[in-house]
Every structure is written in C-alpha cells, then in structure tokens.
Amino acid sequence: MTILNDKQARRLLAAVLAVCLPAAQARALAEPQTPPGEKHFEMKYETGTEAIESGKKVGVAVTPDNIVLVWQNHTRVTISAQAITDISYDTVSWRRSADVLPVADSLASGPAPPPGQGGEGLAALVMVTLITAVFAHAIKTTQHFVRLAWMEDGRERVVWLKVGKGEYAGFLASLEQVTGRRFVDRAAERQQLVQELRARLDRFPVDLDRKTWVEGIVLPPGHYQAVVLEREPGRGEIYFFAGPAISEDAIKAAAVVELVAQPGEAAPRTAYKNLAGVSALAEIQTSTKTVRFR
Numbered sequence: 001m002t003i004l005n006d007k008q009a010r011r012l013l014a015a016v017l018a019v020c021l022p023a024a025q026a027r028a029l030a031e032p033q034t035p036p037g038e039k040h041f042e043m044k045y046e047t048g049t050e051a052i053e054s055g056k057k058v059g060v061a062v063t064p065d066n067i068v069l070v071w072q073n074h075t076r077v078t079i080s081a082q083a084i085t086d087i088s089y090d091t092v093s094w095r096r097s098a099d100v101l102p103v104a105d106s107l108a109s110g111p112a113p114p115p116g117q118g119g120e121g122l123a124a125l126v127m128v129t130l131i132t133a134v135f136a137h138a139i140k141t142t143q144h145f146v147r148l149a150w151m152e153d154g155r156e157r158v159v160w161l162k163v164g165k166g167e168y169a170g171f172l173a174s175l176e177q178v179t180g181r182r183f184v185d186r187a188a189e190r191q192q193l194v195q196e197l198r199a200r201l202d203r204f205p206v207d208l209d210r211k212t213w214v215e216g217i218v219l220p221p222g223h224y225q226a227v228v229l230e231r232e233p234g235r236g237e238i239y240f241f242a243g244p245a246i247s248e249d250a251i252k253a254a255a256v257v258e259l260v261a262q263p264g265e266a267a268p269r270t271a272y273k274n275l276a277g278v279s280a281l282a283e284i285q286t287s288t289k290t291v292r293f294r
Helices: 006-030 102-109 168-179 186-199
Strands: 039-048 057-062 066-071 075-080 084-093 139-152 155-163 204-208 212-214 217-219 222-232 235-241 251-261 269-275 278-285 289-293
Touching: 039 168, 057 168, 075 139, 084 168, 084 186, 139 168, 186 222, 204 269, 212 251, 217 251, 222 251, 222 289
Parallel strands: 212 278
Antiparallel strands: 039 057, 039 155, 057 066, 066 075, 084 139, 139 155, 204 222, 212 217, 222 235, 235 251, 251 289, 269 278, 278 289
C-alpha cells in the first residue's frame, strides 16, 4: 500500500476536483432552479372559465407577485396576486353544469334569470356568500378543492383546482401570503348553516301546485317545508326542504327574500308570478309574516 505524503495528497485532491466540479456545475445549470420565494404545486383542473379540460394535470407556481398555472408544459395562465378577489376551500366538487351552477351567483348578486334570458355562464361560477352553497347540487367527495377568482380586463375569471391531501394546506397558506387575503372555508360554513337551520323551530309548510322557478332551480309540484333566517331587519334567506329532515341532502332551493311582518294573523297563501313564461314565487304569506321574492 502506497502512503501519500501531504504534497502528493494535495495534488491528487486538486486533480479530482478539476474533473468533478465542472460536471457538477453542468448538472446544476441543466436542472431547473426555483427562484427564491417561489413555491410549486401539482394538482388537477376541475372547472372554471379557462379553456382547460376537466381533470387535466396542471402545475401551479406561487410567486411573490403572481400565481401561474401551466399545463402541457407550455400553456399558461398568469394571475396577478393583487387581482385575486376570492380564495375558497371546499370538500365538494362544483362541476360545469347548466342546471347546477346557475344558483351559485344568483343568491349573492341578484335574481337568476329565467331560462332563455341569459346569465347561465360565467356568473354561475361565482360563489361569494354562504347561502349560495345549494347542497343538493354539490357532488359530495372527501377530496380537497380550491377556488380562485380574479378580475382581468373588467371581467371575472375563476378556476376550481383539485389539490392533493398533503398539499392543500400549504397551497392555501402560500396563496394567503402572496395575496394578503384569508381563504374562506366553504365546508365549515355549510356545517354552521345546517346547525343554524336545525335550531330554528319556526319552519312552515309550503305546497306548490305547479313547477316553480326559485332562484335558478325549478321545484316540482309537491309539499315542502321552509325555514327563514332573518339576517337583518326586513331581509333574510328562505330554504326549501323536501321531507321532514333538516339536512344538506334535503335542501332543494334557497333565495334571498324581503320579510314583512303581519300586524295580525293571516291565512297562509302562496302567490306566483310569470317570468318569461315560467312560474316563479312572488310571495308566501304565513300567519306572522309575508315572504317576498325578488
């Protein structure tokens, strides 16, 4: 065995480094580098306003200034962090559907237009208040979804992203950090709303004798029970349930309504109005109040 002296050992080390360092530097240059402050996530596109196939894998980069969606290794959507108007988390999937999603925005921003009057597209993807979660139309899962909404060129754009179990918390935290916005937990809101509805004892029966339009939903004729939540004087929400149970699965429609107190007891009645040839609720009179629809 040859024993190297100190001088020989230094020469051998210099020779090894001369060979290895260039190769290591070349590998470092070839590998993509993540800029400081940038985080990457892999997820799937669920639905929204972008021309991306549902279920398509997308890479999402969260930078201090932008959120960038990339799919097929080249197509991208760049969202300014300051343009973000909503970050929502949910455990149910909201699919692109002509009869499911029109309810989402109607309760928050105005009455849903009758069939054929428009408004079933982009506005139907917006869910900005608690009561827009019409439970009967959500596709129930145990998965994790994040909704991003932002304004661009005067119109709102929206994406729903399906995020992995191990990544959704980190993704939400990154979004909060770069946008300065807190995310809204829609699943927790729904649970809170159901508890609130179950606690109300002033439910009342509603009998519909025809197909009836209620904020984007056509209710078939039949017997329902209704619960009204008064959010402020003269204004509230009404929820229609099929059957005796107050549960997510039993909610069939909901609407923002005007509430007018009755000076004395009145006979219950249901009044209809015509909206472009479609029957819609005008008002419901109970023994204590009149519920007026927009």
